[in-house]
Amino acid sequence: MNKILSIKNLSISFRVFNQTYKVLDDVSFSIDRGECIAIVGESGSGKSTLGKALLGLNPLATTIIEDGGIYYQGTNLLKLDQSSLRAYRGKEISMIFQDPLTSLNPTMRVGNQVLESFLKHHPQITKEVAKRKVIELFNWIGIHNPEERFYHYPHQFSGGMRQRVVIAIALAPNPKILIADEPTSALDPTIQIQILDLLKKIQTDLKMSIILITHDLSIVSRFTSRTIVMYAGTILEDGPSETLLQEPSHPYTQKLLKSIPRLGLNKRDRLIPIIGSPPSILHPISGCPFHPRCDQALDICKKERPNMNTKNSACWL
Numbered sequence: 001m002n003k004i005l006s007i008k009n010l011s012i013s014f015r016v017f018n019q020t021y022k023v024l025d026d027v028s029f030s031i032d033r034g035e036c037i038a039i040v041g042e043s044g045s046g047k048s049t050l051g052k053a054l055l056g057l058n059p060l061a062t063t064i065i066e067d068g069g070i071y072y073q074g075t076n077l078l079k080l081d082q083s084s085l086r087a088y089r090g091k092e093i094s095m096i097f098q099d100p101l102t103s104l105n106p107t108m109r110v111g112n113q114v115l116e117s118f119l120k121h122h123p124q125i126t127k128e129v130a131k132r133k134v135i136e137l138f139n140w141i142g143i144h145n146p147e148e149r150f151y152h153y154p155h156q157f158s159g160g161m162r163q164r165v166v167i168a169i170a171l172a173p174n175p176k177i178l179i180a181d182e183p184t185s186a187l188d189p190t191i192q193i194q195i196l197d198l199l200k201k202i203q204t205d206l207k208m209s210i211i212l213i214t215h216d217l218s219i220v221s222r223f224t225s226r227t228i229v230m231y232a233g234t235i236l237e238d239g240p241s242e243t244l245l246q247e248p249s250h251p252y253t254q255k256l257l258k259s260i261p262r263l264g265l266n267k268r269d270r271l272i273p274i275i276g277s278p279p280s281i282l283h284p285i286s287g288c289p290f291h292p293r294c295d296q297a298l299d300i301c302k303k304e305r306p307n308m309n310t311k312n313s314a315c316w317l
Ligand SMILES: Nc1ncnc2c1ncn2[C@@H]1O[C@H](COP(=O)(O)OP(=O)(O)OP(=O)(O)O)[C@@H](O)[C@H]1O
Pocket: 014, 015, 016, 023, 041, 042, 043, 044, 045, 046, 047, 048, 049, 050, 059, 062, 098, 215, 280, 281
């Protein structure tokens, strides 16, 4: 496998009322062609900001790129102007946004919404051919009666089917990387599994790289090979999903695992919530950002930020 996307030392701040607040701090990771990775973290840890940064979709007026680069097949996307970046959006890297309802236009037939996404990136194809492709795509992603469903509006679809339409919009340009931001969080457990299975099919059949963003560590083992754990805008641990779930190295990942229901737990295993709240960008924390909630904290943890150790875990232990 070879790298398709590398994020190097990315730091981003948001400007709010003339103050700047760091939201991503020295984030580095890469993804191979056809690889599927998960980015996991509690609410506010910067997952969506990171996903949007890969497409330059954070608000232009208030976002400050402090440092770093986002290299797509060697090109630093942060150096491109908006019109050059537009050529990458959708066609090379596509994103399923966190809220599927706001991603769809309620007044437009779903087929036309996917058709629009398809034609934008394949202007040479006639509308008739494009429509056939959209119907094939609907069929492929599990929307039954696709010819009929093409003409329906979003409110005529269930939550799971709406999410399939959103996925179809993201797939229509045939991107190389798909970013899926909390694609299952609004769905009930059975539908969640169906959507995760669809993402797995996209990865295996279309050989697409997938970045799955989620707060739910219990779903990552289903098909991701690597998991990156984020906290307060930084990466605390990065490792093979199986190892990370069985022998987490970072104290935060260990606590996160003990706090969620997942397969393999015995009836006697109690869920232990993590005491305290995740930090806010308004109140940055010195040293290791997890130290106020960590029961193994040393003196140095409060003063100096740990680098990644040999186990790919940012911890002084
Ligand atoms: N446009 C913005 N301006 C100012 N602050 C923002 C903006 N967007 C996000 N934030 C703040 O940045 C931090 C990270 O937000 P982000 O949405 O990336 O987190 P997340 O990990 O995706 O959370 P969730 O799991 O709730 O979706 C939060 O504190 C959020 O309030």
